Amino acid sequence: MAVPKVITIQSDLDIVAARMAARDMAKSMGFGAIDQARIATAISELARNIYLYAGEGTVTVSEVQQGVRKGIEVICEDQGPGIEDISLVMQDGYTTSKGMGMGLPGAKRLMDDFEVISIMNEGTKITCRKWKR
Amino acid sequence: MDIINIPILKIENFLIASIQVALHDLQAVQFKDAVLQRIYESKAKGVIIDLTATDVLDSFVGRLISDIAAMARLMGTTVVITGLQPAVAITLVELGLELPGIETALNLEKGIAKLRKITESNADGSA
Numbered sequence: 001m002a003v004p005k006v007i008t009i010q011s012d013l014d015i016v017a018a019r020m021a022a023r024d025m026a027k028s029m030g031f032g033a034i035d036q037a038r039i040a041t042a043i044s045e046l047a048r049n050i051y052l053y054a055g056e057g058t059v060t061v062s063e064v065q066q067g068v069r070k071g072i073e074v075i076c077e078d079q080g081p082g083i084e085d086i087s088l089v090m091q092d093g094y095t096t097s098k099g100m101g102m103g104l105p106g107a108k109r110l111m112d113d114f115e116v117i118s119i120m121n122e123g124t125k126i127t128c129r130k131w132k133r
Numbered sequence: 134m135d136i137i138n139i140p141i142l143k144i145e146n147f148l149i150a151s152i153q154v155a156l157h158d159l160q161a162v163q164f165k166d167a168v169l170q171r172i173y174e175s176k177a178k179g180v181i182i183d184l185t186a187t188d189v190l191d192s193f194v195g196r197l198i199s200d201i202a203a204m205a206r207l208m209g210t211t212v213v214i215t216g217l218q219p220a221v222a223i224t225l226v227e228l229g230l231e232l233p234g235i236e237t238a239l240n241l242e243k244g245i246a247k248l249r250k251i252t253e254s255n256a257d258g259s260a
């Protein structure tokens with residue numbers, strides 16, 4: 001199994017680094033081109049949210065196994081302001097910046113599993129996975 | 134630092150910009166500004182943004198491309214996106230970004246043909 005990779009998000013350069021790390025791992029695990037693009041795009045959205053809303057945080061990419069199926073797991077964590085109403089931010093078009101409000105609902109559609117844990121004034125942790133078919 | 138290096142070529146009345154590297158956000162914004170500036174200076178009738186080498190297009194860059202197309206339109210210039218990889222197109226739609234109103238073509242050659250057609254019919258219409 002590939003060693004987990006941790007990318008610190010502090011600038012917009014790190015957003016590119018995070019999505020490349022996720023893509024590289026997905027590729028080395030044998031995910032196809034479309035899944036690689038899905039995973040990289042979802043991580044780009046989540047890493048940008050960390051940068052925009054929390055200022056900094058980490059993205060951890062690792063290989064996971066559940067029974068016989070293998071997958072890639074990406075954990076995006078920050079100690080930022082937190083999200084007050086998770087069901088609200090998961091709706092298409094909801095934004096508090098001038099974004100399109102597509103990042104979170106879009107990333108969820110691109111991945112297989114998607115869990116958001118957030119505590120106000122403590123931070124946000126998003127765990128998402130994509131399984132190999 | 135961080136100044137983008139994406140050559141913008143002029144062929145006939147058209148500009149061609151081919152994105153060959155993974156742009157980070159600041160570079161993507163610089164690219165938008167550079168393209169708009171070149172449209173203004175060159176009075177180009179059409180612009181091709183070639184994405185053959187782009188393997189990830191997220192909402193940030195997707196929106197910038199929409200913005201370039203909308204702003205170019207206001208300046209009387211048509212933008213055509215070429216070379217979108219199937220994986221990128223699928224991902225964009227799943228993400229919820231369909232780039233409405235943006236002209237696309239399979240490759241550079243077809244993009245130029247499309248621009249010729251559009252700009253010729255625009256010229257006919259206003260004559």
Ligand SMILES: Nc1ncnc2c1ncn2[C@@H]1O[C@H](COP(=O)(O)OP(=O)(O)OP(=O)(O)O)[C@@H](O)[C@H]1O
Nearest residue numbers: 049053082089095096097099100101102103104124
């Ligand atoms: N890590 C985070 N910490 C705090 N708030 C967040 C975080 N991520 C997202 N949010 C909140 O959720 C909202 C929706 O996020 P989402 O990524 O879906 O859209 P957006 O970032 O506003 O726009 P887009 O991603 O389309 O450019 C954000 O506007 C922000 O208020």
Ligand SMILES: [Mg+2]
Nearest residue numbers: 049099103104
């Ligand atoms: Mg976002």
